Amino acid sequence: MPSISRKGVSMPESPIRKLVPFAEAAKKRGVNVIHLNIGQPDIKTPKVALDAVRNHDIDVLAYSMTEGSEQYRQKIAEYYAKNDIQVTSKDLIVTTGGSEALYFAMGTIMDAEDEIIIPEPFYANYNGFATASGVKVVPIVSTIDNNFALPPIADFEKLITPKTKAILICNPGNPTGYLYSKEEIQQLAKLVKKHNLFLIADEVYREFTYEGREHYSILQESGLEEHAIVVDSVSKRYSMCGARIGCLVSKNKDVIQTALKFAQARLSPPTFAQIASEAALETPPSYFDEVKKEYVSRRDILVSELKKLDDVKVAVPQGAFYCVVELPVKDADDFAQWLLEKFDANGNTVMVAPASGFYATKGMGKNQIRIAYVLEKELLVEAVQILGKGLTLYASR
Structure with missing residues (x-):
């Protein structure tokens, strides 16, 4: 069989998208997946x-x-x-x-x-x-x-x-x-x-x-x-x-x-x-004023809720709409997949982006995830509560 290029073999998977098959499988089982993994804003296009x-x-x-x-x-x-x-x-x-x-x-x-x-x-x-x-x-x-x-x-x-x-x-x-x-x-x-x-x-x-x-x-x-x-x-x-x-x-x-x-x-x-x-480009400045205000509000409530979780560390963003969160787990990739494959809280789970894929140094970020706060505040609160329940159950396995 013809061989694949070395470049193709070494091409890294996206940490943001590689868990999509597991999320789709969860949805087929009837589980509602809250997406914290991708920076797709829910703000309306002008x-x-x-x-x-x-x-x-x-x-x-x-x-x-x-x-x-x-x-x-x-x-x-x-x-x-x-x-x-x-x-x-x-x-x-x-x-x-x-x-x-x-x-x-x-x-x-x-x-x-x-x-x-x-x-x-x-x-x-x-x-x-x-x-x-x-x-x-x-x-x-x-x-x-x-x-x-x-x-x-x-x-x-x-x-x-x-x-x-x-x-x-x-x-x-x-x-x-x-x-x-x-x-x-x-x-x-x-x-x-x-x-x-x-x-x-x-x-x-x-x-x-x-x-x-x-x-x-x-x-x-x-x-x-x-x-x-x-x-x-x-x-x-x-x-x-x-x-x-x-x-x-x-x-x-x-x-x-x-x-x-x-x-x-x-x-x-x-x-x-x-x-x-x-x-x-004709979008008025007021559009950004409102969007920034919304993102600040989302960031603040997300960080506040995350800090309620035991042994969780979160970096406070100064811009964009992402934050890196350090979890009390050894392998965030395994945890993220487990959330989609084997866990739900009243029919709901969350999809996060394992942070190891955001590093080039091997072994870095293994206990970190990235969260995109592009969802409404009420949904962010629910998502963090589900994440907390998942962490507790994951630790007790």
């Missing part, structure tokens, strides 16, 4: 975006420009200007989700066996993109004890080798909800300039910061123009995950021109999704 698709009079659904329509890219640049980020439409490429933007970034700046340093835990698919690109992830550990703050710069320097090409951060973070401060960004900026590296920032959760904290983009940092690459997306910002529209942004002209060649190989981003995403 009506202006949906109406733009409903009311469009396209006769031929044609290709768009490879880099995205000029009109949409200009409006994205205007959006950034409102956020004190000065770029032009020529500094960005519209992509099929933030995922493709990151894939283009890795392909543009890295060759096989090159290294990228990433604070862990990190968005699990970074491992997949790196594997697909033949790139080695070099993790640097951040810990729940200090809320997953940026590790010391000296620890980064110890990891830099001749093969290091970039540092990648997610700000605010998935899965941690940590928001890097301006001072932390400036520390990283100084480091990448010193060692002539790229700094890639996944900024898809930019709008969702709490307690008056402000997001500071790497594109706002003076002197970083040739080093900074931003990955962005409409998925979470406008609750448009299914649109699959993102963008890659950099003032480095060589980066954009090279990434465009990768974009040409996939022809163009989807036309209707661009129409919806362009219209979404």
Whole structure:
């Protein structure tokens, strides 16, 4: 029989989706599964975006420009200007989700066996993109004890080798909800300039910061123009995950021109999704005010309920809508599967994302899970109560 590629064999499973078969089996048994595992907001997509698709009079659904329509890219640049980020439409490429933007970034700046340093835990698919690109992830550990703050710069320097090409951060973070401060960004900026590296920032959760904290983009940092690459997306910002529209942004002209060649190989981003995403830019600021208020309320009640559970530790998110929770279990993967296969509380169970898949260091995060607080508050309270009952029964087996 023909063999599968080594790359395919080493491609990691998604910790967010690998338990889906067990969840589906539970549902077939009549168990109601409360999904805490995936960042699919229940916030309504702005009506202006949906109406733009409903009311469009396209006769031929044609290709768009490879880099995205000029009109949409200009409006994205205007959006950034409102956020004190000065770029032009020529500094960005519209992509099929933030995922493709990151894939283009890795392909543009890295060759096989090159290294990228990433604070862990990190968005699990970074491992997949790196594997697909033949790139080695070099993790640097951040810990729940200090809320997953940026590790010391000296620890980064110890990891830099001749093969290091970039540092990648997610700000605010998935899965941690940590928001890097301006001072932390400036520390990283100084480091990448010193060692002539790229700094890639996944900024898809930019709008969702709490307690008056402000997001500071790497594109706002003076002197970083040739080093900074931003990955962005409409998925979470406008609750448009299914649109699959993102963008890659950099003032480095060589980066954009090279990434465009990768974009040409996939022809163009989807036309209707661009129409919806362009219209979404007209969403009033009040939309985000209400959404942020709701997420803060959900975060607060989730953290409060989790702290009621014995021997459970939770990091308090400063942004995004995720938190990492440390449980009194040895193997959160086994526990998460057990919740779906062998447990229910009055016909209900919960689906969580084991956190080990958000680490690159083997053995890290084995007793942690990620929870996405994208459900209504009453459902979050119920879910934590079910989780607590599950922990008690699991320990007594």
